[in-house]
Amino acid sequence: MSPRRTNVLSCLFAWVSVGLLGSCGEVQEPIDNLDPTILCADVGCSAGQCGVKNGAAVCRCSELEESSGFTCEQVDIRSPDEHGDTPATATVLVPSDEVHEGVIQTSGRMIAKGEADVDVFAISTRAGQRIRLTLLARTVSSLATELLDASGNPLYPDARLTYRSLEFRDLGSQEAATWFVKVRAEERNAGAYTYHLEALDRDLHGDTPTTASLIELPSAPFPGLVDFFRDRDFFTFHTAPGQGFRFSCESPALAMVLMDGAGVEVEQQAYWGEHSVGRVNAAASTWVVGIWRNNYGSGSTVDTQCQLDDLGLDEHANVPAGATPLEIGVPMSVRFQGSNDVDVFAFSATAGHIYDLGLTPSSHWRRIRFTDVDGNILRETFGSRLLHQAASTGTYYVQVLEDRAWGGDFQVRVDDLGLDDHGGRSEPTLVAVGETATGFLHGEEDRDAMAVPIEADGIYRLTCRPDCIVLGSGFDPVLMQPVSAGVWEFQSERGIVVPIFVLYSKAIPTTFTFLVERIGTDDYGDDDAHATPLTFPVSTSGVFELPGDYDVFSVELEAGRTYFSESNMVVSVVGPNGVGINVIYEGATKPRYFTTAVAGRHRVTLFTYEPGRTASWQWSLR
Numbered sequence: 001m002s003p004r005r006t007n008v009l010s011c012l013f014a015w016v017s018v019g020l021l022g023s024c025g026e027v028q029e030p031i032d033n034l035d036p037t038i039l040c041a042d043v044g045c046s047a048g049q050c051g052v053k054n055g056a057a058v059c060r061c062s063e064l065e066e067s068s069g070f071t072c073e074q075v076d077i078r079s080p081d082e083h084g085d086t087p088a089t090a091t092v093l094v095p096s097d098e099v100h101e102g103v104i105q106t107s108g109r110m111i112a113k114g115e116a117d118v119d120v121f122a123i124s125t126r127a128g129q130r131i132r133l134t135l136l137a138r139t140v141s142s143l144a145t146e147l148l149d150a151s152g153n154p155l156y157p158d159a160r161l162t163y164r165s166l167e168f169r170d171l172g173s174q175e176a177a178t179w180f181v182k183v184r185a186e187e188r189n190a191g192a193y194t195y196h197l198e199a200l201d202r203d204l205h206g207d208t209p210t211t212a213s214l215i216e217l218p219s220a221p222f223p224g225l226v227d228f229f230r231d232r233d234f235f236t237f238h239t240a241p242g243q244g245f246r247f248s249c250e251s252p253a254l255a256m257v258l259m260d261g262a263g264v265e266v267e268q269q270a271y272w273g274e275h276s277v278g279r280v281n282a283a284a285s286t287w288v289v290g291i292w293r294n295n296y297g298s299g300s301t302v303d304t305q306c307q308l309d310d311l312g313l314d315e316h317a318n319v320p321a322g323a324t325p326l327e328i329g330v331p332m333s334v335r336f337q338g339s340n341d342v343d344v345f346a347f348s349a350t351a352g353h354i355y356d357l358g359l360t361p362s363s364h365w366r367r368i369r370f371t372d373v374d375g376n377i378l379r380e381t382f383g384s385r386l387l388h389q390a391a392s393t394g395t396y397y398v399q400v401l402e403d404r405a406w407g408g409d410f411q412v413r414v415d416d417l418g419l420d421d422h423g424g425r426s427e428p429t430l431v432a433v434g435e436t437a438t439g440f441l442h443g444e445e446d447r448d449a450m451a452v453p454i455e456a457d458g459i460y461r462l463t464c465r466p467d468c469i470v471l472g473s474g475f476d477p478v479l480m481q482p483v484s485a486g487v488w489e490f491q492s493e494r495g496i497v498v499p500i501f502v503l504y505s506k507a508i509p510t511t512f513t514f515l516v517e518r519i520g521t522d523d524y525g526d527d528d529a530h531a532t533p534l535t536f537p538v539s540t541s542g543v544f545e546l547p548g549d550y551d552v553f554s555v556e557l558e559a560g561r562t563y564f565s566e567s568n569m570v571v572s573v574v575g576p577n578g579v580g581i582n583v584i585y586e587g588a589t590k591p592r593y594f595t596t597a598v599a600g601r602h603r604v605t606l607f608t609y610e611p612g613r614t615a616s617w618q619w620s621l622r
Contacts, residue, residue, distance in 0.1 A: 003309075143185070217310050225302070247277050249527055316345070335407070339406050367381070462514075463518050527552060570606070576599075
């Protein structure tokens with residue numbers, strides 16, 4: 001070690017140890033709360049000691065050093081920065097096989113000023129050239145980077161980050177370009193790192209519509225490689241009049257755009273799972289397809305296989321004029337030659353007949369429509385089946401307007417189901433008890449009505465499968481109780497009636513079976529006209545066969561007397577004058593009682609408030 005360096009260190013040691021400069025000379029105390037060990041970290045003195053004066057680092061000689069002729073001057077001992085800190089002073093990188101080392105420097109002076117070292121590299125690429133920059137932290141704890149374009153504007157490439165390393169997604173473009181990469185240490189720490197710029201293969205396909213790769217229609221599978229930052233691959237091809245095509249790639253991580261020969265965008269697929277485009281034009285056309293990585297993909301490169309398929313000539317008209325005739329009951333083969341294709345068919349219908357339109361194989365992505373000769377929309381739905389009852393005899397049109405799974409073959413068929421099998425409320429079908437009837441509910445508005453003769457004292461079960469909903473006109477004389485899905489039990493409340501059961505379904509179209517069976521007999525009448533006469537005193541029992549059942553009796557009582565009524569059900573009493581009598585209930589252990597006002601035959605009704613209960617009962621009157 002040189003004497004000068006020894007003197008500097010010994011003076012620094014003495015200053016740190018005792019807090020005084022002693023023989024090394026007096027140094028003014030630090031001001032502005034600055035630590036001299038920070039400000040002096042980058043300063044060496046030719047002689048004397050470094051200290052702080054007026055917020056700056058200075059070198060001062062002691063009296064002994066001054067008398068000996070020493071000059072106390074600052075000597076900067078910091079290593080020079082090997083890379084520029086701005087694009088203007090950037091270090092130019094060229095591809096090579098060599099791995100280089102860089103250093104992020106941090107000094108006490110930079111810490112005091114809140115600064116950090118930045119290394120900036122300039123990278124230039126030729127047209128179509130692809131390169132890759134890999135950065136690896138060595139002694140520096142972690143790296144942060146920023147990519148700038150030739151004008152210094154920030155870019156946002158997809159960089160693959162692993163433990164203490166960063167690999168940019170490949171850089172390059174169809175045209176010559178310049179890039180700047182800024183490298184710094186996170187949290188302003190210092191240390192070494194390595195950088196490596198390597199040249200890759202040229203881009204497979206052009207990055208603009210004017211440099212698009214020419215593809216023959218049809219084509220065998222060919223590679224599509226989106227492999228560097230902002231890379232796009234473009235392809236161009238030609239179609240004959242009416243010729244449809246489908247351009248597709250295997251990877252769902254790609255977005256696609258389809259443009260016509262004038263560069264006008266006609267279709268784009270930018271979402272996960274949608275990776276095909278296609279069109280059909282009446283005239284000969286030129287098309288351009290571009291692919292790039294969508295926002296849902298991962299990884300630095302999308303390496304896939306693409307294909308251009310010939311879907312043939314459009315065989316069906318797109319409007320009712322020129323519609324393809326469709327024979328009833330005979331399937332017609334159909335293919336959508338592009339996502340914009342529409343196929344229209346015509347058939348002859350008879351007034352009152354129901355027509356069933358079916359597409360096979362089925363798909364809920366298709367949109368189909370029935371229209372009349374005037375273009376009025378009669379029915380429209382997404383799916384593969386549509387039914388319509390013709391209001392008049394004439395020509396009707398079937399329009400297949402949309403198919404998300406376009407490009408594949410399917411069949412269209414219209415069947416004549418004839419007239420409606422069952423009428424509505426005004427024309428119900430008569431069905432005997434115990435007879436199974438079948439039917440077909442063909443539309444949301446279709447109602448099939450069944451008239452069933454039942455007896456006054458009968459208990460019945462109605463079963464309608466698989467998904468009937470039962471309504472009715474004339475339901476007043478019938479007490480209906482649901483038992484389970486599609487099953488009800490009911491009884492007549494008065495007389496012999498023919499109830500009308502009106503059926504419909506939410507799941508249309510659907511076939512159904514309808515059956516009414518007698519399952520029992522009501523033991524007592526349910527109203528005044530069918531009250532059971534009893535003699536006093538009374539002691540009887542019975543059953544409520546259905547929830548909501550009433551059992552009605554008539555009994556001759558005297559005026560001004562009090563009667564005790566005992567029952568496990570609710571008891572209601574009405575006098576011969578039609579006035580209800582108050583039945584007093586004083587407790588669970590005491591009988592009910594009431595007092596009559598007039599003599600004559602009184603009506604007594606037994607029932608329960610408990611819903612859904614079918615139970616036995618007892619009743620006495622004294």
